[in-house]
Amino acid sequence: MALVPTLTISDSTTFSDVINFSVTDSLTTSAPSRSLSMEIVTTTGGDHVIVPSGTSIVYLFVRHTGTTDGTTGTAQLLDIEDTDNVAIARLGAGEWAFFPWHKAGADKGVQLQSASGNIQTEYAFWTKG
């Protein structure tokens, strides 16, 4: 099973040189995986474990939808952290992250936590095959 993630970064107004590059990967994946999912994230990270504890390499996608429920906007920050509450990244409204998660043999998962209030969040993960 092949997963093809592509990143494109572009900017034609900020710097004297136009930025426009794209990278594509082809990843072999295996179980477990979680296809695109939606969760209302609260301020309690332990209630929102999106990657179960394990020792495999996991490719993780997370997106802050910018809303609390699909309708009401929110600018609260969304923390991505491991299940020991160690911070990995912090998303603002509308931002996303994609990265390979791995804790070098430590049996840890990934959880989400809102700085305040609820944040509707998209996520998906795939285990490296």
Added chain:
Amino acid sequence: MATTTATVSITSSDLTPGSALSVNASSTLMKAGLTTGLNQMESGVMDIPTSIEFRLGPLATQAGPVADDTHDIGSYLYICNKSTDNTYWVDWGIHETMMGRLYAGDWMFIPWNASDDNAEIEIEANTGTNNIEWAFFNSTVALPTAAS
């Protein structure tokens, strides 16, 4: 106005039988907590040998070209392992905490903040000399305080 855009596409034709995967998301990169675009960038390419930890980007208290311009700022981090040998990989982490592993060809993109000198991004190769491409996009605006 500065407009830096990051777009991700994640596709698969065979991951779930009968249901092709096609995830797309785009984000205009803004100064932390604001609706204005970024105005700083730092990027590079380097070969890193095994068993040495390398720091990407500045430390939080490291002064920039402007007085009091330290680097406790919101950033967006891109790293790609451009190595072509599939047995090569680098571990990436924040300070001494490993967070993930980039095999040859793998890339990552995350928002990141050098909140203090113990929050720097580190990479370390474990097999062979890996060719790493990286970039930070950021501004001089500090991140707003968030929950612990």
